[in-house]
Amino acid sequence: MQKSSRKSLITPDKTYVFKQMQSPVGELTLIASDIGLAAILWENDDPMRVRLSPLAKAESNAHLDTAIKQLEEYFTGKRKSFELKLDFKGTDFQKEVWEILLRIPYGETTTYGAIAKEIKRPKASRAVGAANGKNPISIVAACHRVIGASGALTGFAGGLETKAFLLGLEAIKIP
DSSP states (O other), X not given: OOOOOOOOSOOOOOOEEEEEEOOTTSOEEEEEOSSSEEXXXXXXXXXXXXXXXXEEEOSOOHHHHHXXXXXXXXXXXXXXXXXXXXXXXXXXXXXXXXXXXHHSOTTOOEEHHHHHHHTTOTTOHHHHHHHHHTOSXXXXXXXXXXXXXXXXXXXXXXXXXXXHHHHHHTTOOOO
């Protein structure tokens, strides 16, 4: 009897590594896969918001080390855009919204409605808001730059105080 030479159709989930860094907005947990940065989690983040596992602590990881360096530069005002390899995990709709977050220029804001129009779903502003709330790579995919149609600050996984801080860091005036 011959052994089958077919490879298993089951592929194991990715293994993610993490590092923590201190920042002006509290301790951040950065998570990466072998592809790139997969998440930036807030100190008191809801554990159900971004689910990536299994996790292992990394002493050294090129994706995490680069992200920490660039975040430190951002917080000191030396960096206005990020140059990182990213590994988003989400639905196709979420990824479409997150790609737009990556294109919002430093120091500018947009609204949920404007993003909905950009993705050719003008009535989907609530769905855009939900996708924004699930953004796993905060700060880099700049969900803090998305505000309500009235100009008011709206929900943010890091908290509204943190959102206001990040907008202030970018010299964005908020009402």
